[in-house]
C-alpha cells in the first residue's frame with residue numbers, strides 16, 4: 001500500500017496563485033524569504049566541507065574510528081582550530097535545519113495556532129541546543145578539579 005502526500009497548500013487557482021483559503025497575510029515580508037532561500041544554498045555548500053572534513057578527520061585519519069574516546073575529543077577541543085570548526089558546524093547545521101523545518105511547518109501546518117506553536121517549540125529547541133553546544137565547546141575542561149581533588153583522567157597532570 002502506498003500513501004500519497006498532497007502538495008503543500010495545493011488548490012492553486014488557474015493563474016497559479018495560492019487560493020484565498022490558503023493565503024495567510026497580505027503584508028510583505030521584505031527580502032526575508034529570499035535571504036532565507038539564499039542562506040539554505042550557501043550554508044549547504046559550507047556544510048558539505050565542514051561535515052565531510054569532520055567525518056574524514058574523525059573516522060579515517062590515523063587509527064580512525066578506533067581512536068575515538070574522551071581523550072580524542074579533549075585533544076581536539078584543546079585546539080582553537082577545531083573549536084571554531086565545530087562551532088561553525090553547530091551553528092550552520094542548526095540554523096540550516098531550523099530554517100528547513102520552518103519551511104516545512106509553513107507549508108504543511110494549515111491551522112494558524114498549530115503553525116505558531118510548532119514554530120515556538122522549534123525556535124526554543126534551537127536556542128537551547130545552540131547555547132548549550134556553544135558553552136560546551138568553549139568551557140570544556142578535560143581535567144576538572146573538584147574540591148581540590150583531580151578527577152581521574154589518564155592524560156591529566158597529577
Ligand code: HEM
Pocket residue numbers: 040041043044045047048051093094096097098099100101103104
Ligand atoms: C551536507 C550538507 C547539506 C547540504 C548541501 C544541504 C542542502 C540543502 C538545500 C539546498 C536545501 C533547500 C531545499 C529546498 O529549498 O527545496 C535544504 C533543505 C533542508 N535541509 Fe539541508 N543540506 C545539508 C545539510 C543539512 C543538515 C546537516 C540538516 C539538519 C541539521 C539539514 C536539514 C535540512 C532541512 C530540514 C531542509 C528542508 C527540507 C525541505 O524543504 O523539504 N540539511 N538542504
